[in-house]
Amino acid sequence: MALKLYYDLMSQPSRSLYILLKYANCNFESKLLALRKGEHFGEEFTAINRLQKVPVIDHNGFVLTESVAIIKYLSRENLIPDSIYPKASKQAARVEEFLEWHHAGLRLHCAMFFRVKFLIPSIVGQPEEPKNIDGYLRRMEAALKEFDTKWLGRGNNFITGNTVTVADLFAACEVEQPKMAGYNPCEKFENINVWLKKVRDHFNPYYDEAHEVLNKIGKNKFKMASKV
């Protein structure tokens, strides 16, 4: 098949690309990796991506890493619709402005909280001490607040205007991640709450499909928390 996607649905940008390709009705060969088993460190995958990260695509032998670079490439190759990644220069610039901001502005902080609160404790088998989590929580909430007020909260339905774009999909998959660590951004940030429902609706049924395992883990977390 022409297009292969290497991914794990526990990875935020993997979910974004998976949902995007399904939504765009773009056929792809599914190359599922289990990060929890360290399959990305294996010899076979390292030969594909020396950086040992997902997602990765292989398009007729052209191997490309980095999710944002991948969607730009898929857009140029006309594999995803202009409606969600506009080709007009200024409209594209608005989408890209958010995607570039999101690396250190949103993704970093949600991912670090998830890592310290959920991932590392899951691996070592004991919870992180609350005092070691405080700083990560504070930085994540500052990032969520900036996203909630300076990107959303400007009177539009979506990040760059009243049309949903890949910027919304990428942001949504990042905002979902801390749910696995028992933190739901929708409970504290109302613009995020309203917006996330619209993004989910737009990309369903693929959105829910990609978040199935995440949602199960998130629900268990809440059950455990309510037992304490």
Add this chain to the structure above:
Amino acid sequence: MALKLYYDLMSQPSRSLYILLKYANCNFESKLLALRKGEHFGEEFTAINRLQKVPVIDHNGFVLTESVAIIKYLSRENLIPDSIYPKASKQAARVEEFLEWHHAGLRLHCAMFFRVKFLIPSIVGQPEEPKNIDGYLRRMEAALKEFDTKWLGRGNNFITGNTVTVADLFAACEVEQPKMAGYNPCEKFENINVWLKKVRDHFNPYYDEAHEVLNKIGKNKFKMASKV
């Protein structure tokens, strides 16, 4: 004038854009901001960029933030040459792959070390305790090693091949930053050392012009260190 650039040469992506526009012989109106005086938090600049960060461009009234989004836009608008930002899909993808990686892969760690070792101590008037710097140094050196071996060190002169691109310019301006904190990546990483000279040569005299203040601060740091 058609194009305005808001920048401070103490900021890595500001230097990248400044050098790029000078190199491309692209006329722009210089809008210098002094971050050290907090001018980016002022009312006037906040009205231009609600995120209160440089660099920013204003192109005939179209205001755009985020340096990587800005160069993509400048490329589409034919304001920078194809030779350093190729338009061919696969070649562009290779440049973008690096630029996306560099946010959390290189920039974050060099910038955090600079911040903790130099910037905050300069503001509060006393040096950070070494034990608080160790983690930042370790993470920066891991990032520099990955850059040195997995992006450089592949038998090419530059990051994406034997032609210099904006990827090299952006990386170079990030790698220069810790010099102000008394750490020169060229001393420990030989591929970076060889490559950085080539990038500097290619973009001179603009490269040295943009790094003049940084180099002065870096030299003072080394003098101070040798006196201890």
